[in-house]
Amino acid sequence: MENFTPIAATIGGVLIGLSAAAMMLFHGRIAGISGIVSGLIGPKPGEIGWRLAFVGGLLVGGVMMGFLMPSGFAVDVERSAPAIAVAGVIVGFGTRLGSGCTSGHGVCGISRVSPRSMVATVTFMATGAITATIVTQLFGGTL
Amino acid sequence: MKYQVSAFLAGVLFAAGLVVAGMTQPAKVIGFLDVTGAWDPSLALVMGGALVVYAIAFRLITKRSAPLLGGRFQIPSRTDITPRLLIGASLFGIGWSIAGFCPGPAIVGFGSGMNEAFVFMPGMIAGMVLFRWWDAWMARRAEVHT
Numbered sequence: 526m527e528n529f530t531p532i533a534a535t536i537g538g539v540l541i542g543l544s545a546a547a548m549m550l551f552h553g554r555i556a557g558i559s560g561i562v563s564g565l566i567g568p569k570p571g572e573i574g575w576r577l578a579f580v581g582g583l584l585v586g587g588v589m590m591g592f593l594m595p596s597g598f599a600v601d602v603e604r605s606a607p608a609i610a611v612a613g614v615i616v617g618f619g620t621r622l623g624s625g626c627t628s629g630h631g632v633c634g635i636s637r638v639s640p641r642s643m644v645a646t647v648t649f650m651a652t653g654a655i656t657a658t659i660v661t662q663l664f665g666g667t668l
Numbered sequence: 669m670k671y672q673v674s675a676f677l678a679g680v681l682f683a684a685g686l687v688v689a690g691m692t693q694p695a696k697v698i699g700f701l702d703v704t705g706a707w708d709p710s711l712a713l714v715m716g717g718a719l720v721v722y723a724i725a726f727r728l729i730t731k732r733s734a735p736l737l738g739g740r741f742q743i744p745s746r747t748d749i750t751p752r753l754l755i756g757a758s759l760f761g762i763g764w765s766i767a768g769f770c771p772g773p774a775i776v777g778f779g780s781g782m783n784e785a786f787v788f789m790p791g792m793i794a795g796m797v798l799f800r801w802w803d804a805w806m807a808r809r810a811e812v813h814t
Binding site: 528529547553556559567574585613618620623626 | 674686708709715730737740744755760761771780787789790794800
């Protein structure tokens with residue numbers, strides 16, 4: 526557990542929780558990233574502004590943090606571009622089929638004690654763990 | 669305008685949280701999911717921290733009759749566990765573990781100029797478009813059969 530960063534992880538988690546709370550307080554919306562992004566593809570009228578603004582905030586936040594904390598974007602895993610691209614397609618399709626990702630189901634849904642979100646979170650954690658184990662054990666951690 | 673500014677600031681805060689938490693480093697995500705390796709439990713504390721804050725805030729906020737900027741609280745009400753939910757979540761877990769990215773960190777990483785995110789994001793958008801097509805095709809097929 527030499528890579529464990531408990532304090533940073535907890536502080537970061539609290540910030541994420543505050544952001545999600547702000548979306549509910551001001552907008553009455555669940556801060557589910559995959560849902561907010563996919564709502565920009567063929568958007569309904571009146572649904573574009575807040576979604577674009579939130580995603581814009583994520584992007585600008587990324588730019589800012591890239592300067593403030595460049596170590597936060599280190600890549601210490603062996604993954605080829607095709608593997609990452611395929612993973613992207615699977616994540617895009619899977620999050621829409623399953624109506625959410627780590628934010629919408631994992632954080633917001635479990636907080637609301639939603640049975641769907643709890644089942645979804647256990648499911649994606651399980652398939653994620655199985656996949657990670659296969660990659661390490663059978664492919665030597667390289668894809 | 670207030671509407672856009674508050675959503676934008678929430679996005680910036682979310683991004684900062686993800687980066688501070690280490691979630692824009694694929695190794696930390698994969699290190700959590702791979703329990704057979706040098707296990708890194710950080711992700712559990714990220715979710716835990718977010719969960720505690722949001723669970724309390726959600727209960728307090730939804731006591732109000734409406735959000736601060738108007739409209740209504742739009743909270744999912746479904747409780748049915750469907751094949752779509754299970755298969756979708758399963759697929760998401762696989763993709764998440766292959767790349768070490770979920771949608772939030774991918775967008776934030778894209779903003780920071782991370783090469784991996786430049787590859788992942790177009791794939792993710794393509795996957796969402798693909799789902800739209802597939803879903804529409806399934807709906808048409810169901811209409812024909814009824």
